[in-house]
Amino acid sequence: MKKQKLLSVVLLLVMTMMFATVPNHAAEKAESTLQFIMVMGPEKALDNVRDTFTAESKKISSQISYTTSVAKGKEYDTLSIDGKIIHDGTAMSFQAEGMLQVVTLDDKREMISVPLFGIIEMPTGKEDIIVGYDRVGSDEAITISFNSPKIQSVLAFGTSVMDENLFKEYNQKLETLAQAEDEKVNLQDIDTMSTTQNSSSWSLLDQAYSNFEYAGDTTTGVYGKIYRETTENELRIDVRAYTDNVNTVMDNNNPYHVETYLRSVETSINFDKGHCDGTSPSESQDGSYVLWESVFSDVLGHYGIPTGVLSYIFNSTRGGIFVDEDMYGPSIKVQGNTSGSLDADPDYVNTFYGVNPNTSNQTSGTFTVEAIYRVCASYPQVGFTSYYSTVSDTESFSTSW
Numbered sequence: 001m002k003k004q005k006l007l008s009v010v011l012l013l014v015m016t017m018m019f020a021t022v023p024n025h026a027a028e029k030a031e032s033t034l035q036f037i038m039v040m041g042p043e044k045a046l047d048n049v050r051d052t053f054t055a056e057s058k059k060i061s062s063q064i065s066y067t068t069s070v071a072k073g074k075e076y077d078t079l080s081i082d083g084k085i086i087h088d089g090t091a092m093s094f095q096a097e098g099m100l101q102v103v104t105l106d107d108k109r110e111m112i113s114v115p116l117f118g119i120i121e122m123p124t125g126k127e128d129i130i131v132g133y134d135r136v137g138s139d140e141a142i143t144i145s146f147n148s149p150k151i152q153s154v155l156a157f158g159t160s161v162m163d164e165n166l167f168k169e170y171n172q173k174l175e176t177l178a179q180a181e182d183e184k185v186n187l188q189d190i191d192t193m194s195t196t197q198n199s200s201s202w203s204l205l206d207q208a209y210s211n212f213e214y215a216g217d218t219t220t221g222v223y224g225k226i227y228r229e230t231t232e233n234e235l236r237i238d239v240r241a242y243t244d245n246v247n248t249v250m251d252n253n254n255p256y257h258v259e260t261y262l263r264s265v266e267t268s269i270n271f272d273k274g275h276c277d278g279t280s281p282s283e284s285q286d287g288s289y290v291l292w293e294s295v296f297s298d299v300l301g302h303y304g305i306p307t308g309v310l311s312y313i314f315n316s317t318r319g320g321i322f323v324d325e326d327m328y329g330p331s332i333k334v335q336g337n338t339s340g341s342l343d344a345d346p347d348y349v350n351t352f353y354g355v356n357p358n359t360s361n362q363t364s365g366t367f368t369v370e371a372i373y374r375v376c377a378s379y380p381q382v383g384f385t386s387y388y389s390t391v392s393d394t395e396s397f398s399t400s401w
Contacts, residue, residue, distance in 0.1 A: 160383030221391030224369030268331035
């Protein structure tokens with residue numbers, strides 16, 4: 001899709017009023033109304049948006065309605081949003097979901113500040129979105145980021161429900177809750193993929209990288225490498241982020257920028273020859289209440305890879321490891337428990353995929369590395385807010401065993 005076409009479609013969203021049903025345990029109020037406040041992003045990316053928005057706002061109003069629901073899980077609860085945007089008679093449905101993290105603040109109010117990942121059905125096709133959902137007590141604010149390198153505009157609804165101090169308190173409370181869960185975890189309950197002990201015969205197949213760009217300034221945003229194990233049918237993908245560099249780009253080009261954090265890193269494979277027969281970390285370790293160091297120390301030690309960098313990478317004791325062991329499209333995501341609790345630069349997070357080659361003993365497909373950053377800023381129109389920016393790259397690989 002061309003950038004100009006995508007920009008015009010985004011304008012269908014920008015003059016909205018939102019009516020929401022919120023999670024029952026998060027607040028008693030059943031409905032809330034949020035006005036569209038502004039479009040955030042680099043000036044060059046906003047020029048056409050602002051011009052068209054001014055004309056559109058004189059003629060057409062829009063609204064969006066959505067409901068939220070909470071699905072209880074063994075390790076964590078999932079917050080889902082399901083709704084529809086109606087603009088000038090055109091309806092665009094969307095769905096998004098993510099891990100729910102609720103804390104009780106010192107003043108007894110409940111607070112939520114999470115990313116929800118989903119898809120919106122636009123007239124021009126499906127687009128990936130990240131909904132930044134913030135709620136403090138009965139007040140809420142939302143940002144909608146388009147998970148596309150073709151456009152960097154972010155839609156902001158509602159004035160900020162927090163300031164920087166409240167944001168820090170939220171993260172501190174999450175950390176306290178995570179530490180309290182440590183006592184409930186069996187450190188011996190580790191299930192890694194079967195392989196040769198201390199195997200170190202890895203051969204590089206290919207590399208992938210992508211830039212983070214803002215206002216014409218660029219820096220590497222994510223970098224990854226895929227290896228094959230020469231004696232076993234296994235692939236390894238290493239991924240790292242560049243949070244310090246991204247912070248520098250934002251500081252240099254956005255006067256309202258406060259801080260950018262690494263939210264998650266992810267690796268995935270799409271097989272066209274052969275398929276996946278297991279991952280490490282495994283699907284049994286999927287969940288929010290995972291002791292990173294116990295899992296990854298076991299995994300890396302099993303593969304003969306040094307584990308000394310773990311305490312640096314995982315500043316927090318906990319975080320989410322989300323695993324999809326789909327035979328033809330497996331993925332592993334490592335997510336920070338709090339903003340700033342994941343640090344994958346300059347060291348790599350290592351993920352492992354078992355492989356069942358085809359009948360000709362061949363394996364091929366594409367692999368993807370991804371980093372998601374949480375950008376915090378304080379705009380005069382909105383106040384302290386945050387949104388999510390994704391950097392990813394996909395490359396091909398092929399090997400035989």
